[in-house]
Amino acid sequence: MVFVMDEFELxxxxxxxxxxxxxxxxxxxxxxxxxxxxxxxxxxxxxDLRGIPSHGVARLQRYLEHxxxxxxxxxxxxRVVYQTALSAVVDxxxxxxxxxxxxxxxxxxxxAKKTGAGIVVVRNSNHYGIAGYYAExxxxxxxxxxxxxxxxxxxxPTFSRETILGTNPIAVAFPADLGYPYxxxxxxxxxxxxxxxxxxxxxxxxxxxxxxxxxGHTTTDPGEVLENLKGKKGGGILPLGGEGEEFGGxxxxxxxxxxxLLTAGLSLGEPSWETYRGGHGGIxxxxxxxxxxxFGDPERITERFTSLLMKVKTGNKAxxxxxxxxxxxxxxxxxxxxxxxxxxxDRATYNMLVDISRRYGxxxxx
Amino acid sequence: MVFVMDEFELxxxxxxxxxxxxxxxxxxxxxxxxxxxxxxxxxxxxxDLRGIPSHGVARLQRYLEHxxxxxxxxxxxxRVVYQTALSAVVDxxxxxxxxxxxxxxxxxxxxAKKTGAGIVVVRNSNHYGIAGYYAExxxxxxxxxxxxxxxxxxxxPTFSRETILGTNPIAVAFPADLGYPYxxxxxxxxxxxxxxxxxxxxxxxxxxxxxxxxxGHTTTDPGEVLENLKGKKGGGILPLGGEGEEFGGxxxxxxxxxxxLLTAGLSLGEPSWETYRGGHGGIxxxxxxxxxxxFGDPERITERFTSLLMKVKTGNKAxxxxxxxxxxxxxxxxxxxxxxxxxxxDRATYNMLVDISRRYGxxxxx
Numbered sequence: 001m002v003f004v005m006d007e008f009e010l011x012x013x014x015x016x017x018x019x020x021x022x023x024x025x026x027x028x029x030x031x032x033x034x035x036x037x038x039x040x041x042x043x044x045x046x047x048d049l050r051g052i053p054s055h056g057v058a059r060l061q062r063y064l065e066h067x068x069x070x071x072x073x074x075x076x077x078x079r080v081v082y083q084t085a086l087s088a089v090v091d092x093x094x095x096x097x098x099x100x101x102x103x104x105x106x107x108x109x110x111x112a113k114k115t116g117a118g119i120v121v122v123r124n125s126n127h128y129g130i131a132g133y134y135a136e137x138x139x140x141x142x143x144x145x146x147x148x149x150x151x152x153x154x155x156x157p158t159f160s161r162e163t164i165l166g167t168n169p170i171a172v173a174f175p176a177d178l179g180y181p182y183x184x185x186x187x188x189x190x191x192x193x194x195x196x197x198x199x200x201x202x203x204x205x206x207x208x209x210x211x212x213x214x215x216g217h218t219t220t221d222p223g224e225v226l227e228n229l230k231g232k233k234g235g236g237i238l239p240l241g242g243e244g245e246e247f248g249g250x251x252x253x254x255x256x257x258x259x260x261l262l263t264a265g266l267s268l269g270e271p272s273w274e275t276y277r278g279g280h281g282g283i284x285x286x287x288x289x290x291x292x293x294x295f296g297d298p299e300r301i302t303e304r305f306t307s308l309l310m311k312v313k314t315g316n317k318a319x320x321x322x323x324x325x326x327x328x329x330x331x332x333x334x335x336x337x338x339x340x341x342x343x344x345x346d347r348a349t350y351n352m353l354v355d356i357s358r359r360y361g362x363x364x365x366x
Numbered sequence: 367m368v369f370v371m372d373e374f375e376l377x378x379x380x381x382x383x384x385x386x387x388x389x390x391x392x393x394x395x396x397x398x399x400x401x402x403x404x405x406x407x408x409x410x411x412x413x414d415l416r417g418i419p420s421h422g423v424a425r426l427q428r429y430l431e432h433x434x435x436x437x438x439x440x441x442x443x444x445r446v447v448y449q450t451a452l453s454a455v456v457d458x459x460x461x462x463x464x465x466x467x468x469x470x471x472x473x474x475x476x477x478a479k480k481t482g483a484g485i486v487v488v489r490n491s492n493h494y495g496i497a498g499y500y501a502e503x504x505x506x507x508x509x510x511x512x513x514x515x516x517x518x519x520x521x522x523p524t525f526s527r528e529t530i531l532g533t534n535p536i537a538v539a540f541p542a543d544l545g546y547p548y549x550x551x552x553x554x555x556x557x558x559x560x561x562x563x564x565x566x567x568x569x570x571x572x573x574x575x576x577x578x579x580x581x582g583h584t585t586t587d588p589g590e591v592l593e594n595l596k597g598k599k600g601g602g603i604l605p606l607g608g609e610g611e612e613f614g615g616x617x618x619x620x621x622x623x624x625x626x627l628l629t630a631g632l633s634l635g636e637p638s639w640e641t642y643r644g645g646h647g648g649i650x651x652x653x654x655x656x657x658x659x660x661f662g663d664p665e666r667i668t669e670r671f672t673s674l675l676m677k678v679k680t681g682n683k684a685x686x687x688x689x690x691x692x693x694x695x696x697x698x699x700x701x702x703x704x705x706x707x708x709x710x711x712d713r714a715t716y717n718m719l720v721d722i723s724r725r726y727g728x729x730x731x732x
Binding site: 082084085086087089115116117119121144156157158159160161162164165172174182184186188190191207209210212215216217234240241242246247248250251252253254255257258260261262264265266267268271273290292294295296300301304305308309311312315316317318319320321322323324325327 | 448450451452453455481482483485487510522523524525526527528530531538540548550552554556557573575576578581582583600606607608612613614616617618619620621623624626627628630631632633634637639656658660661662666667670671674675677678681682683684685686687688689690691693
């Protein structure tokens with residue numbers, strides 16, 4: 001479950017169509033096709049609507065810079081370089097991550113529809129937005145949907161002080177009748193980088209158990225951690241479970257390693273610690289779909305998923321707790337509001353969008 | 367990674383053959399076939415050799431009781447109740463968990479050899495020992511091996527106070543040239559139940575972040591938690607990531623839910639909270655294998671796995687740390703010692719084995 005609307009200062013809700021025109025328009029001016037622009041816009045706007053601004057339109061500026069720096073090739077097409085009836089390896093050809101991921105997701109669904117399961121690994125891609133976007137699309141086809149990706153390095157393995165692993169999110173989505181797809185979409189690190197940035201901006205100490213310094217020891221100074229990450233001095237964010245083994249930090253470290261092996265390992269692409277070198281991103285992804293009817297009547301199984309989930313949802317709350325949430329529930333509740341109100345942005349993102357509209361001569365009023 | 371030899375008081379190393387004769391012999395006297403006895407003995411002894419005594423021969427007494435109580439049917443055979451080219455649902459028919467799991471693992475490997483991937487879900491089973499035992503066997507066939515199981519309920523979802531989820535371990539094993547299979551085998555809870563028991567016995571407080579009381583609030587009293595678990599009063603162990611969302615407890619809760627849905631959901635079996643009711647175990651498992659050559663030359667991919675792992679292994683250590691461990695490394699290091707010294711047991715387990723040998727007239731000297 002992603003932290004929804006957490007530590008986010010709303011400035012305005014913007015018309016979805018206007019935001020879409022800015023994202024798509026600026027990308028097209030940089031050489032993307034209409035379809036590529038559309039896919040990126042949809043992905044980023046979905047993140048904002050769900051209350052995940054760290055993966056929303058705030059990213060647009062960085063994508064445009066990456067295109068201009070040659071990290072992202074707006075014109076390349078992903079290539080299938082290896083394929084069986086239920087698996088494929090895709091070379092992203094340094095193209096825009098969301099489009100490559102869309103092609104890989106479509107291929108996953110197509111193979112699973114035919115053979116029961118599909119697994120696609122991708123190398124030489126770029127940032128692809130929220131992992132759950134793809135897992136959810138797969139689940140909408142009556143499958144259990146999986147997606148995972150490695151990322152720029154910022155996580156330190158248990159007992160290490162090297163900034164070597166990515167936040168390496170895993171998303172798993174199930175078809176269920178909850179009014180939204182049940183989905184766990186989680187970084188395998190204890191926190192996302194965005195939390196550090198907010199604490200640094202507000203000059204607030206971070207709790208012990210989130211990060212280590214360049215020596216590999218607990219620190220509560222978010223500014224120091226960010227400096228070390230920028231300067232590649234060592235240290236960074238801890239894996240889920242925190243420092244050492246007392247609270248299971250070795251488990252989060254294990255989950256991050258599983259993601260490295262399933263993405264960079266299987267695709268023979270770059271691991272997190274070799275991404276963004278030599279002028280290209282080198283991000284690797286995994287997509288998988290397993291048809292629910294491989295195990296019997298899909299309606300009965302979907303009903304079973306629903307009843308298991310509702311049993312947990314309606315359990316006795318901890319004294320003082322407001323609610324027990326299912327994963328993806330908060331996101332869809334945010335989405336239901338934002339789809340009417342518009343894309344929620346903070347002041348910096350608003351200014352960025354106004355500036356991009358102006359610079360690219362898009363003439364979109366916000 | 368399982369906590370190896372942690373909080374374990376060694377009394378003696380016992381001859382592997384002698385322990386095997388007691389496990390197999392007593393189970394056969396209770397009506398198991400020779401093969402079933404062998405499989406259980408191998409599984410329990412492997413756990414002890416690897417330094418995981420919580421899943422070792424100490425369990426034998428409970429298995430024998432379960433047979434006598436009718437929870438485990440020693441004579442039943444698992445049945446395949448649904449099958450496609452790459453998937454199956456197995457009804458464990460309340461048989462002994464390790465044997466049912468062996469049959470399901472064999473089927474997984476057979477299907478994956480033929481079609482590239484195999485996924486088997488199991489219902490109506492019993493405790494199956496360490497999850498990694500099965501994932502590792504699948505990985506030895508040149509596949510990525512997966513296994514997961516639900517368990518008796520003892521874990522509390524984020525913001526709940528109900529003891530509803532199991533410790534729900536996940537094991538993922540990869541072929542690699544490390545001298546041992548790389549494997550992450552982890553309960554999705556912050557700690558296993560055994561840790562609580564040791565703290566209670568030693569009258570030591572537990573760290574805040576391991577458990578909650580019957581109201582769903584942090585407690586440091588291990589005795590209270592164990593009492594609540596026994597009396598089904600609520601509370602219990604926290605998911606990986608601890609209490610609330612600050613350290614990602616909702617992520618461990620998500621991983622546990624994924625296991626419930628993939629085991630009890632897909633097999634239409636019992637979720638953790640309905641196990642051990644009405645006189646049967648009702649435990650559900652998942653097994654899966656994905657052939658590495660679905661993605662290209664298996665040798666190159668295995669080499670890639672190895673080099674990625676060794677890069678992390680040989681990274682800069684945190685100041686003061688002895689070593690960066692890979693998952694399964696400690697276990698195999700323990701195994702290398704114990705395979706020569708014998709099965710390590712504590713005093714209580716030694717006494718139990720002596721007693722079982724006597725009661726069943728097995729005449730095994732320890």
